[in-house]
Amino acid sequence: EPEVTQTPSHQVTQMGQEVILRCVPISNHLYFYWYRQILGQKVEFLVSFYNNEISEKSEIFDDQFSVERPDGSNFTLKIRSTKLEDSAMYFCASRSNSGNTIYFGEGSWLTVV
Amino acid sequence: AQSVSQHNHHVILSEAASLELGCNYSYGGTVNLFWYVQYPGQHLQLLLKYFSGDPLVKGIKGFEAEFIKSKFSFNLRKPSVQWSDTAEYFCAAGTGNAGNMLTFGGGTRLMVKP
Structure with missing residues (x-):
């Protein structure tokens, strides 16, 4: 069964540093998403992306977040200046x-x- | 704003026991409903989904769920659980464009004792 793959599986970063999380969606898919789950909390929607632009985003997805599809296969989430409260599991879909x-x-x- | 609530945070059952996990959603418009499962160390996997039609939907691994519009509920059931069903179960409601901005419930951790 085709899979969505994400890298890295785990990253530790210092507060204020930039982080890029990478995703390879399933090859014929056209809609891409990022969700996150802070430890002990609900899975939360961040952003959806279609046709090379953001189609929906939540209040969480503020100016420090950005998404990009730099080539035909990758879909990335960038956090410009990380904060302690950004610690979470980030799911691509x-x-x-x-x-x-x-x-x-x-x-x-x-x-x- | 839409919300999804799961009433049971932790459930412990013995093998062969019946399972019912509650899920209620709050949304005034058309909503798509999902149950996802997350086995330890693995990604979220779709168990079943409801978009329209027969309110009783059957999913993988013997799971089923019933959409009751009047109760805003979408409870998950399985008549006889196995040890391998130990996992966390998430109910989600899809809204927004094409119904795929998912709002998740808090999850229910199920432990099945052998």
Whole structure:
């Protein structure tokens, strides 16, 4: 079964540093998403991306966050200046144009110290 | 704003016991409903989904869920659980464009004792 893959699986970074989380969505999918889950809390929607632009974003997705599809396969989430409260598991997900099921990656654990 | 609540945070069952996990959502418009499962160390996997039609939906691994519009509920059931069902279960409601901005419940950790 095709999978969404994410790298790194775990990253530790110092407060104020920039972080880029990478995702390779399923190859024929056109809708891409980032979600996050702070330890002990709910999985929260961050942003959806379609046709090379953001289609929806939540209040969490402020100016320190950005997404990009730099080439035909990768989908990245950048956090410009990390804060302690950005520590969370970040999930990438994708969906095909015709289907309605969202497929999730295994997540990237970000720890900000 | 939409919200999803799961009433049981932790459930412990013995093998062969029946399972029902509660899920209620709050949203006035058309909503798509999902149950995802996360096995230890793995990614979120779709168990089943409801978009329209028959309110009783069957998913993988013997799970089913019933959409009751009047109760705003989408409870997950399995008649006989196995040790391998030990996992965390998330209910989610999809809204927004194409119904895929998911709002998740807090999750229910299920432990099945062998």
